[in-house]
Amino acid sequence: MDKKLLKELEEKLEKQKEELEKHLSRFASKDQEMKGDWDTKYPKMAPGATGSQALEEAADEVEAYSNMLPVEHNMELRLKDVELALGKMKKGNYGICENCKKEMDEERLKVYPEARFCLDCDKKK
Numbered sequence: 001m002d003k004k005l006l007k008e009l010e011e012k013l014e015k016q017k018e019e020l021e022k023h024l025s026r027f028a029s030k031d032q033e034m035k036g037d038w039d040t041k042y043p044k045m046a047p048g049a050t051g052s053q054a055l056e057e058a059a060d061e062v063e064a065y066s067n068m069l070p071v072e073h074n075m076e077l078r079l080k081d082v083e084l085a086l087g088k089m090k091k092g093n094y095g096i097c098e099n100c101k102k103e104m105d106e107e108r109l110k111v112y113p114e115a116r117f118c119l120d121c122d123k124k125k
Contacts, residue, residue, distance in 0.1 A: 001095055005106060009113045010089055013082050016114070020079045028072050036083070038076055040068045081114040097121050 024038050031037035043061040088094040095104045097118040104118045117125070 001103075001106065001109075005110075006089065006094070009094075009109055010086065013086050013089075013113050017079065017082045017086070020075055020082065024072065024075050024079070027068050036076065036080055038072055040065060040072045078114070081116060084116065085114040 028038040028040045031039050042065050085094060088096075095106075095109055096102070097104055098116045099121040100118060102118055104115060108115055108119055115122070
């Protein structure tokens with residue numbers, strides 16, 4: 001792979017990493033004990049609510065929290081793939097399919113720079 005393309009892809013991956021971390025930090029915080037894990041923040045109930053209003057607000061907060069868990073998980077996985085691709089660049093083995101060990105098509109990497117598998121192997125999954 002030519003160095004110019006590799007540099008462009010590295011910049012694209014760094015930007016993706018930054019955007020994913022920024023978006024995650026809006027509703028989750030990094031888990032200090034588990035590398036690469038984020039924890040969705042539980043919404044805080046507004047003070048002063050009582051009775052049925054308090055119960056309704058609590059139910060809304062539980063629903064909001066439950067809705068954010070799969071979003072967090074998906075973004076963590078995407079971030080993991082981006083970080084893995086950046087690590088491969090540093091090691092000099094970026095763009096190699098993890099399954100068949102063949103070099104991936106440059107067009108695939110331009111569209112999906114964090115790809116771990118070539119298109120053929122990805123279709124077989």
